[in-house]
Amino acid sequence: MRNLTKIPGLLVLLITVNICALPVHAAGPSTEAEALHVLNRLAYGPRPGDIERVKKMGVDAYIEQQLNPQFLPLPDGLQEKLKSLDVMSQSAGSVLFDYQKALKNTSDESDAAQKKRRELVGRIIEQTAESRLYRAIESSHQLEEVMVDFWFNHFNVFNGKGLDRALVASYERDAIRPYVFGNFRDLLGATAKHPAMLFYLDNWLSTSADFHANGKQGKGGGQKAKSSGLNENYAREVMELHTLGVDGGYTQKDVTELARMLTGWTFDPRAMVRSNQNFYFDADRHDKGSKLWLGKSIPVRGQAEAEFALDVLATHPSTAHHLSFKLAQYFVADKPAPALVERLAKRYLDTRGDIRAVLQTLFASAEFRDPQNAGVKYKTPYQYVVSAIRASDVKVQNVRPVLGVLAQLGMPLYGSQTPDGYKNTQDAWMNPDAISRRINFATALATGRLPFDKEIEDGDKMGKKQLAKQAEEKSDRPAVMPAVSATALLQTLGPGLSGRSIEIVNGNPEALRASLILGSPDFMQH
């Protein structure tokens, strides 16, 4: 069904040379199958007309364009939508201020106060999700959106933990998004210093073992001033998950020593609100003893100690390998070829952690281009849901049904509780229950039964419960959106459906056809 031809070596050469200016149309037109492949992996699947467009411009030009999205305007409609999300234009401190003010009202347990609090917290969470989902569905910078999802999972924080409800919007916008194609050290540093990460993995509380607040109100005051002692949570995860990998060659002693180096890396909610300062180094809380970490003697240098540690971690061969494996797994196959991982790691080390350069090597690789590797990845719930909406070309104004189905499929947006984030392999997501739930969603979407149009119903009634009801046979809701056209879907997806699947689609009544396409085995994978 998919028939990618291998790209000749010369083309590989052409697109691995350093590209720093405008996208160049290095290659001629590509086949439909090649176009579908890059749209499936660098984007969340095709929207109507995408395959034809990429086919014409050629996949190499498309890849270059996606790696340099600054030259590609966002659709007007999307820009308008994003502008309307005021939470996304507020500073982290300002959202935190609103959030904390709402929480303070908890002493007032009147219905009105509770309702107001729910509305405010709901608005923060909903707008954060809207910003992500509108972009994933509509943005022309698709690879950027794919990389935001990738790096967010790599540096996961959980929006169910206290203050992080208010901080996730800024975390994605300020610590992830600007760096997705940049240098890994910058990305690592931005996440390390963002209050969402400092809070999530408890480093904001960590102090030198002999630090005692003793009534002294540290700059942060409150809970923070009470703390006195080392917390090794972040130090462990930054080595295990963010950089070296679990087998990256470090010991418990290294964890403790890095935790000591990271003492004093904290944030002060009041300074965030007052002066937009999201991170500060508190020298009083820093452990001033000498440290021995990864075999290196660390002189006492305050904040510079952990900065140095991040430098070492970012350029470590174990990190190069760990990140290369994860990228190859995400973009090529669940079990990527070791030779590919090695090549990516080499490119990573040669460029001192240039993410764009590593991606160029990856997309130019024979492994990525191998037709054997097309359509072999099982979509994560996020990929499945977003790609179904894109292919169906439905206009989404209300994201609650989307959030509901993501939660039902086990992948609530910003809802991974553990710092390893969501996996992207078939083993993690393919199971009997998942298939029937995906089919339920596909059917509801295809028959226009998901209220994506905010004006039709009050948004508050939507979401998880709504969707659960939707799944019940007897609560046969009326269609609220136009049904999806099977003919249009088939055209949009091109070679994405096998001949046999198309036969079965055509052999069924019109009312079922679009459901069958979106719920087909072919569409579960990409």
Added chain:
Amino acid sequence: MKRRNFLYSMAAGAGLLIPVGQAAWAARANGAATEATTKNKLIVIMLRGAVDGLNVVAPYGDSNYARLRPTIALARPGQTDGAIDLDGYFGLHPALADLQDLWQQKKLAFVQASGSPDFTRSHFDAQDYLESGTPGRKGTTDGWMNRLLGNLPGTTTPTRAVSVGAVMPRILSGTVAASNIASGAAGTKANVLDRPKVGAAFEQMYKENDKYAKAFSDAKEAHQEMMGASMEKELQAADGGAPLPNGFPDDSTRVAILLKNDPKIQMVFMALGGWDTHANQGAGKGQLANRLSPLGLGLANLARRLGPMFDDTTIVVMSEFGRTAKQNGNGGTDHGHGNVMWVLGGKVAGGKVYGDWRGLGNDQLYEGRDVPVTTDFRSVLTQICERHMGLSDNQLLKVFPEQAYARSSFNLFVNKA
């Protein structure tokens, strides 16, 4: 029956060479599992994030306990929010008061200082090893519950082992079919595939697909069966119309009803998250207490609602590793080593804290910071598989194929004919 001298080392790795469960699967066409072969039930509950076992079953009798944990140690029994005394030395977290009856009836036991022999303090590796049943070995492709499933007597249907949750856990992954159902009411309700025309069309779409045909047909079979067994009405009647508490107590109640109504279901897996308490975990009250309370209530519900079936049920609660003996500067605990396993059931020789407990003195702690693992978690599970699930030595080797580890010297089950 005593087989303590059994040599595991002789068959190290053998499990990987044996196509586990194929015979059982092939026999499926011959008919459903009979009630007799699936009579003994096993429920495994995993606490992800590493629960602080020292505050679940607290050694309040050791003076080091309160010293190491100035603000998070449980108060002594009899004091406000104090521990519930178990045996004059260990005390149960007060948020687990719902389990007191089971302890007194001697149907609840604990194994202190147990866990994985692998030294990793990575959650993800440690959980992986607990689920694969092969600590230290990452190449194992299946989970021990799946291998157990493949070695049980009688025929196997996709609902013989059921997991509650949106994803199939590692522990049940493998060659033998198992099912997962959503948490909450949605797991057992009708869906669009129950509409005859839609169901038939998708069946046609999936039946010849190499990758998904089996999952699709397993899903259909399991769904029909569990929908029939769920009996929402019975559930509502039993609760007098009162809404169920959310989360675990709700799910454990549903599990009890499924087990009672569908004799083919023999094993259940459930996981609960949120135990990674690096800061402000609290003592008798607080964050940890808020997690333990629904767990205790849910387990008590499960035991009660199973009724006479509880006599044939073993429930084991486990977690990837314990936490540091000493509290950290933030009123929490960091990743440690030895933990406590919980074993409940009608034939469990309960009312006792088992395990080789060495105390919390500095030189008794592993690396000066953690409770050492003195009982390999596999020796507890092996005993359950042998004594409760009736596995032979050969079958045990297929479930836990790793090299030698000591069989437990204690007896977790009462001897009944």
